[in-house]
Amino acid sequence: MSLQIRPASLLDKSTLNHYYTLDQPDDIIQAMYVWIDGTGEGLRCKTKTLDFEPKSISDYPIWNFDGSSTYQAEGSNSDVYLHPVAEFKDPFRRGKNKLILCETFKYNGQPTDTNKRRNCKQVMDRASASIPWFGIEQEYTLMDVDGHPFGWPKNGFPGPQGPYYCAVGTGKVHGRDIVEAHYRACLYAGIKIAGTNAEVMPAQWEFQVGPCEGIEMGDHLWMSRFLLHRVTEDFGVCATLDPKPMEGDWNGAGAHTNFSTLEMRSKEAGGISVIETAIDRLSRQHMRHIKAYDPNEGKDNERRLTGAHETSSIHDFSAGVANRGASIRIPRQVMADGFGYFEDRRPSSNCDPYSVTEALVRTCVLNE
Numbered sequence: 001m002s003l004q005i006r007p008a009s010l011l012d013k014s015t016l017n018h019y020y021t022l023d024q025p026d027d028i029i030q031a032m033y034v035w036i037d038g039t040g041e042g043l044r045c046k047t048k049t050l051d052f053e054p055k056s057i058s059d060y061p062i063w064n065f066d067g068s069s070t071y072q073a074e075g076s077n078s079d080v081y082l083h084p085v086a087e088f089k090d091p092f093r094r095g096k097n098k099l100i101l102c103e104t105f106k107y108n109g110q111p112t113d114t115n116k117r118r119n120c121k122q123v124m125d126r127a128s129a130s131i132p133w134f135g136i137e138q139e140y141t142l143m144d145v146d147g148h149p150f151g152w153p154k155n156g157f158p159g160p161q162g163p164y165y166c167a168v169g170t171g172k173v174h175g176r177d178i179v180e181a182h183y184r185a186c187l188y189a190g191i192k193i194a195g196t197n198a199e200v201m202p203a204q205w206e207f208q209v210g211p212c213e214g215i216e217m218g219d220h221l222w223m224s225r226f227l228l229h230r231v232t233e234d235f236g237v238c239a240t241l242d243p244k245p246m247e248g249d250w251n252g253a254g255a256h257t258n259f260s261t262l263e264m265r266s267k268e269a270g271g272i273s274v275i276e277t278a279i280d281r282l283s284r285q286h287m288r289h290i291k292a293y294d295p296n297e298g299k300d301n302e303r304r305l306t307g308a309h310e311t312s313s314i315h316d317f318s319a320g321v322a323n324r325g326a327s328i329r330i331p332r333q334v335m336a337d338g339f340g341y342f343e344d345r346r347p348s349s350n351c352d353p354y355s356v357t358e359a360l361v362r363t364c365v366l367n368e
Contacts, residue, residue, distance in 0.1 A: 013234065020093070029053055030097040032090060033063055033082050034226050035104050038071025040114040040295035041241065041350050043226045053096055060084035060100055072104060072112050080112060081105045086219040091185040092230065099189065101223055116354035117218060123358045124214035127365045130261040133341070134217035134357055135194065135210025139253035139349045140228065141245045142175040142203045143238040149203040149246065150174050150237050161251065164202045174203045175237065182224075182231045183207065189227060191220050200251040200310070210258065218354040221255075243294065243348040244303035252304035252311065253349035259360050260341035271339025278364035279319050279328050279342065285363050286317040286327070292359040294348035301348045312345065 031054075032047045046065065054060050067073025067080030082102040090097040104112040111118045124132065142150035151174025152158055167173050179196055186193040186207075196207040207228075209221050225241070232239045244252040263274040282289065287298075294300040298314065305314035312318050312327040319328040321335050327346055334340035347356045362368045 010236070024095055024097075027051055027053075029095075030090070030093055031060060031100050032093075032098070033084070033100050033102050034223065035065075035082055035102045036114050036222065036352075038067075038112070038114055040116075040352055042070075043222070043229060044070055045226070054087075054098075057084050057087050057100075060087070063102075067104075067112070072114070073106070077107060079107060081107075085117065086223070088189040088191065088223050091188040091227070094188075099223060099226070101219055114352075116352050116358070117215070120218060120354035120358040121215045123361050123366070127361045128214065130263065130361075130365050131213060132357070132361055132365065133211045133213055133260050133265075134353075134360075135208060135212070135258040136217065136221050136347075136353060136356075137206055137208050137254070137256040137258075138221065138224065138241075139199055139204060139206045139255065140239050140241050141201070141253060142178060142205065142232070143240050143245070145236065145238065149201075151203050158202045160249070161200050161202075164198060164204075165200045166197050172202070173198050175205070175235075178232060178235050178237065179205050179207075181235070182228050185227045185231055186224050189223065191224050191227070192216075193224060199253075201246065204245075204251065204253060214357075215354075217357050218352075221353040241350040243300050243350060247303075249309075251309045254304065254311075254345060255347040255349050255351050255353070255356070257344045257347050257353075257356055257360065258341050259344060259357075259364070261365060264341060265339055267337065267339040269339075272335065275330065275334070275340070275342050279330075281363050281367060282328060282344075283317045283319070285359075289344075289346065289359050289363070290314060292355045293346050293351050295350060295352055300350060301346070304348060305346065314346075 029050050030047050031050055032045050034045045037044050063082040064079045066078050068075040068078040072080050084100045084102050086101040088099040090099050103117050104115050144150050163172050192212055194208040199206050209224055212220055228239050263269045264271045291297040305311045307313040310324045318326040320326040321330045322332040329343040
């Protein structure tokens, strides 16, 4: 007798709801530890039962995992340690249960290669007097399990781009249920999600996280990505952060990063001149930022930053007011007000936000 394997997406979620309604002991919580794996893009998780309710992040125990199965260690010395750094409410198990974002460390106490948070935190601490604020616009594409964009004709293509951006209506948007579920999950978890919209390519969406101060930007964006993958798992589809998921006359996906400091936000401090100084510094460090803005040091962004489809060229630095084809965009209202923020449009959708925010602060604030 052969067994038919059923994909998880076909399982009846109402059956699971019965088990979620079972009473949970008052002195027990489930803490799901979440971390970035050795690819610098993937997320992993596992759950620990605690017989107490932690009062702060420092109360969560350090844990470990098999790093040889996550591209982070050799099998002969496989233990990698999880250090809890940020706590969020669990929108799936709910109640007192938590999601715990962790940094990863090797046996010798050194951060793993893809633990970019440690250096980012040190830079943010050094620049804390400038109160750096960030907001990241995370673009992504919904894909069917066969790798085809969700809602696209299986044997062809949808109509050309034009009617899909911020659209409404059948045939113009695909997967709004997923977007709304993710939005609510982020709000419940305590993530600073600021909004969402349908993007230029059909099946492509965007959500915004921020404003966040310092290291909080990376923490909240990574956990929002975890929730995105977890929610799409329930719906039986996939979310890709590939910066150019479809070749041809289709928009790519970025992580446009909005940035300001206390001085930039102040008209009295000459905010616009501080912004212009920061942009001048960025112009001199273009390739360093390109390497920091995707996990493959610019190779992923080569497919996206072509100078077409609302992007700048990966090879050239540019800046302009209200120009979405420039490396750096100064919003028109900011120029009119004389203070505010600027948008760096170069980061790829699969960037590590710790690397992006660290690079911006190093260049614009610390002038390194």
